[in-house]
Amino acid sequence: KNEVEQSPQNLTAQEGEFITINCSYSVGISALHWLQQHPGGGIVSLFMLSSGKKKHGRLIATINIQEKHSSLHITASHPRDSAVYICAVRYTDKLIFGTGTRLQVFP
Protein backbone atom coordinates (compact mmCIF):
# COMPACT_ATOMS: atom_id res chain seq x y z
CA LYS A 1 0.00 0.00 0.00
CA ASN A 2 1.32 3.42 -0.94
CA GLU A 3 1.77 5.95 1.81
CA VAL A 4 -0.23 8.48 -0.24
CA GLU A 5 -3.41 7.44 -2.03
CA GLN A 6 -5.44 9.66 -4.31
CA SER A 7 -8.92 9.24 -5.70
CA PRO A 8 -10.20 9.22 -8.27
CA GLN A 9 -7.37 8.40 -10.68
CA ASN A 10 -9.24 9.93 -13.58
CA LEU A 11 -12.01 12.49 -13.59
CA THR A 12 -13.99 14.10 -16.39
CA ALA A 13 -16.32 17.02 -15.89
CA GLN A 14 -18.39 19.51 -17.80
CA GLU A 15 -17.43 23.14 -17.57
CA GLY A 16 -18.96 24.72 -14.48
CA GLU A 17 -19.08 21.57 -12.38
CA PHE A 18 -17.79 21.36 -8.81
CA ILE A 19 -14.78 19.05 -8.59
CA THR A 20 -13.42 17.17 -5.57
CA ILE A 21 -10.15 15.24 -5.47
CA ASN A 22 -9.28 13.26 -2.36
CA CYS A 23 -5.96 12.34 -0.76
CA SER A 24 -5.37 9.94 2.12
CA TYR A 25 -2.03 9.27 3.74
CA SER A 26 -0.74 6.82 6.29
CA VAL A 27 2.32 8.53 7.81
CA GLY A 28 2.76 11.37 10.24
CA ILE A 29 3.38 14.52 8.25
CA SER A 30 4.50 18.08 8.81
CA ALA A 31 2.71 19.46 5.74
CA LEU A 32 0.65 18.43 2.73
CA HIS A 33 1.01 19.92 -0.73
CA TRP A 34 -1.34 20.05 -3.67
CA LEU A 35 0.43 20.33 -7.01
CA GLN A 36 -0.75 20.81 -10.58
CA GLN A 37 1.15 19.13 -13.43
CA HIS A 38 0.68 20.32 -16.98
CA PRO A 39 1.01 18.13 -20.08
CA GLY A 40 4.59 19.25 -20.67
CA GLY A 41 5.56 17.93 -17.25
CA GLY A 42 6.07 21.15 -15.34
CA ILE A 43 4.63 21.31 -11.84
CA VAL A 44 3.05 24.28 -10.08
CA SER A 45 2.54 24.33 -6.33
CA LEU A 46 -1.08 25.18 -5.49
CA PHE A 47 -1.27 24.84 -1.71
CA MET A 48 0.76 23.90 1.31
CA LEU A 49 -1.38 22.89 4.31
CA SER A 50 -0.67 21.80 7.83
CA SER A 51 -4.18 22.35 9.19
CA GLY A 52 -7.60 23.68 8.31
CA LYS A 53 -8.49 25.16 4.96
CA LYS A 54 -7.00 27.43 2.32
CA LYS A 55 -8.63 29.16 -0.64
CA HIS A 56 -7.12 30.68 -3.74
CA GLY A 57 -9.52 31.85 -6.39
CA ARG A 58 -11.70 28.90 -7.41
CA LEU A 59 -9.50 26.41 -5.59
CA ILE A 60 -10.08 25.27 -2.01
CA ALA A 61 -7.93 22.81 -0.09
CA THR A 62 -8.81 21.24 3.25
CA ILE A 63 -6.99 18.90 5.56
CA ASN A 64 -8.08 16.77 8.52
CA ILE A 65 -4.96 15.79 10.41
CA GLN A 66 -6.76 13.33 12.71
CA GLU A 67 -8.26 11.45 9.79
CA LYS A 68 -5.11 11.80 7.64
CA HIS A 69 -7.18 13.11 4.75
CA SER A 70 -7.16 16.11 2.46
CA SER A 71 -9.42 17.31 -0.33
CA LEU A 72 -8.91 19.69 -3.22
CA HIS A 73 -12.02 21.36 -4.54
CA ILE A 74 -12.42 23.30 -7.77
CA THR A 75 -15.52 25.44 -8.02
CA ALA A 76 -16.96 26.40 -11.43
CA SER A 77 -14.49 24.21 -13.29
CA HIS A 78 -13.09 25.41 -16.60
CA PRO A 79 -11.29 23.61 -19.45
CA ARG A 80 -8.06 25.36 -18.46
CA ASP A 81 -8.23 23.42 -15.17
CA SER A 82 -7.49 20.25 -17.16
CA ALA A 83 -4.26 18.85 -15.70
CA VAL A 84 -2.94 16.20 -13.35
CA TYR A 85 -3.39 17.10 -9.68
CA ILE A 86 -0.87 15.57 -7.30
CA CYS A 87 -1.01 15.30 -3.53
CA ALA A 88 2.36 15.18 -1.76
CA VAL A 89 3.11 14.89 1.94
CA ARG A 90 6.19 16.09 3.75
CA TYR A 91 7.48 13.18 5.82
CA THR A 92 10.69 13.80 7.75
CA ASP A 93 12.69 15.87 5.25
CA LYS A 94 11.25 14.36 2.08
CA LEU A 95 8.14 14.62 -0.06
CA ILE A 96 6.11 11.49 -0.77
CA PHE A 97 3.89 11.84 -3.82
CA GLY A 98 0.57 10.34 -4.78
CA THR A 99 0.12 9.02 -8.30
CA GLY A 100 -2.07 11.94 -9.30
CA THR A 101 -5.60 12.55 -10.52
CA ARG A 102 -6.00 13.30 -14.21
CA LEU A 103 -8.78 15.88 -14.64
CA GLN A 104 -10.35 16.75 -17.98
CA VAL A 105 -12.92 19.51 -18.13
CA PHE A 106 -14.96 19.74 -21.32
CA PRO A 107 -16.69 22.88 -22.60
Place this chain on the structure above:
Amino acid sequence: SAVISQKPSRDICQRGTSLTIQCQVDSQVTMMFWYRQQPGQSLTLIATANQGSEATYESGFVIDKFPISRPNLTFSTLTVSNMSPEDSSIYLCSVNWGRYGYTFGSGTRLTVV
Protein backbone atom coordinates in the same frame (compact mmCIF):
# COMPACT_ATOMS: atom_id res chain seq x y z
CA SER B 1 8.91 31.95 -4.20
CA ALA B 2 11.59 31.93 -6.91
CA VAL B 3 11.58 30.85 -10.51
CA ILE B 4 13.46 27.80 -11.78
CA SER B 5 14.60 27.59 -15.39
CA GLN B 6 15.05 23.97 -16.47
CA LYS B 7 16.62 22.90 -19.76
CA PRO B 8 16.09 21.11 -22.06
CA SER B 9 12.31 20.82 -21.97
CA ARG B 10 12.42 17.60 -23.96
CA ASP B 11 14.88 15.43 -25.84
CA ILE B 12 15.02 12.21 -27.79
CA CYS B 13 18.31 10.38 -27.27
CA GLN B 14 19.98 7.26 -28.56
CA ARG B 15 20.59 4.44 -26.12
CA GLY B 16 24.11 4.41 -24.70
CA THR B 17 24.45 8.21 -24.78
CA SER B 18 24.21 10.69 -21.91
CA LEU B 19 22.05 13.76 -21.36
CA THR B 20 22.73 16.62 -18.96
CA ILE B 21 19.76 18.53 -17.55
CA GLN B 22 20.27 22.00 -16.10
CA CYS B 23 18.33 23.92 -13.46
CA GLN B 24 18.94 27.60 -12.76
CA VAL B 25 17.23 29.26 -9.78
CA ASP B 26 16.86 33.02 -9.55
CA SER B 27 17.62 32.98 -5.80
CA GLN B 28 20.24 31.25 -3.70
CA VAL B 29 19.11 27.99 -2.15
CA THR B 30 20.88 25.48 0.04
CA MET B 31 19.33 22.28 -1.26
CA MET B 32 18.05 21.30 -4.67
CA PHE B 33 16.14 18.10 -5.34
CA TRP B 34 16.08 15.96 -8.46
CA TYR B 35 13.07 13.74 -9.23
CA ARG B 36 12.16 11.17 -11.84
CA GLN B 37 8.61 10.47 -12.98
CA GLN B 38 8.29 7.32 -15.03
CA PRO B 39 5.27 7.02 -17.33
CA GLY B 40 2.08 6.67 -15.30
CA GLN B 41 3.97 6.77 -12.00
CA SER B 42 4.39 9.23 -9.17
CA LEU B 43 7.51 11.31 -8.66
CA THR B 44 10.48 9.57 -7.08
CA LEU B 45 13.35 11.42 -5.45
CA ILE B 46 16.69 10.66 -7.13
CA ALA B 47 19.00 12.75 -4.98
CA THR B 48 19.44 15.89 -2.93
CA ALA B 49 22.13 18.28 -4.14
CA ASN B 50 23.92 20.49 -1.64
CA GLN B 51 26.39 23.14 -2.69
CA GLY B 52 29.94 22.23 -1.78
CA SER B 53 29.33 18.59 -0.98
CA GLU B 54 28.49 15.33 -2.69
CA ALA B 55 24.87 14.76 -3.54
CA THR B 56 22.88 12.38 -1.35
CA TYR B 57 21.29 9.60 -3.41
CA GLU B 58 18.15 7.67 -2.58
CA SER B 59 17.98 3.91 -2.55
CA GLY B 60 18.06 2.55 -6.09
CA PHE B 61 19.95 5.50 -7.58
CA VAL B 62 23.73 5.65 -7.95
CA ILE B 63 26.19 8.40 -8.75
CA ASP B 64 27.66 6.61 -11.77
CA LYS B 65 24.27 6.55 -13.46
CA PHE B 66 23.01 9.96 -12.29
CA PRO B 67 25.98 12.24 -11.59
CA ILE B 68 24.98 15.59 -10.14
CA SER B 69 26.89 18.85 -10.02
CA ARG B 70 26.14 21.80 -7.73
CA PRO B 71 28.81 24.40 -8.45
CA ASN B 72 27.00 27.28 -6.68
CA LEU B 73 23.85 28.14 -4.76
CA THR B 74 21.75 28.89 -7.87
CA PHE B 75 22.62 26.11 -10.31
CA SER B 76 22.65 22.32 -10.59
CA THR B 77 22.90 19.69 -13.29
CA LEU B 78 21.75 16.09 -13.45
CA THR B 79 23.27 13.76 -16.02
CA VAL B 80 21.52 10.60 -17.12
CA SER B 81 24.38 8.34 -18.24
CA ASN B 82 24.54 5.39 -20.60
CA MET B 83 20.85 5.69 -21.28
CA SER B 84 18.47 2.84 -22.01
CA PRO B 85 14.77 2.97 -22.95
CA GLU B 86 13.95 2.38 -19.25
CA ASP B 87 15.32 5.85 -18.53
CA SER B 88 12.53 7.43 -20.56
CA SER B 89 10.83 9.64 -17.98
CA ILE B 90 10.16 13.19 -16.94
CA TYR B 91 12.97 14.60 -14.82
CA LEU B 92 12.29 17.55 -12.52
CA CYS B 93 14.32 19.70 -10.19
CA SER B 94 12.86 21.41 -7.15
CA VAL B 95 13.75 23.70 -4.28
CA ASN B 96 12.18 24.05 -0.84
CA TRP B 97 11.38 27.47 0.54
CA GLY B 98 10.41 26.32 4.03
CA ARG B 99 7.02 27.72 5.01
CA TYR B 100 6.52 28.94 1.45
CA GLY B 101 6.53 25.44 0.05
CA TYR B 102 8.28 24.07 -3.00
CA THR B 103 9.03 25.39 -6.46
CA PHE B 104 9.48 22.95 -9.32
CA GLY B 105 11.19 23.26 -12.67
CA SER B 106 9.25 22.92 -15.90
CA GLY B 107 10.45 19.35 -16.39
CA THR B 108 12.55 17.54 -18.97
CA ARG B 109 10.69 14.90 -20.97
CA LEU B 110 13.29 12.34 -22.03
CA THR B 111 12.69 9.63 -24.60
CA VAL B 112 15.43 7.05 -25.19
CA VAL B 113 15.27 5.12 -28.45
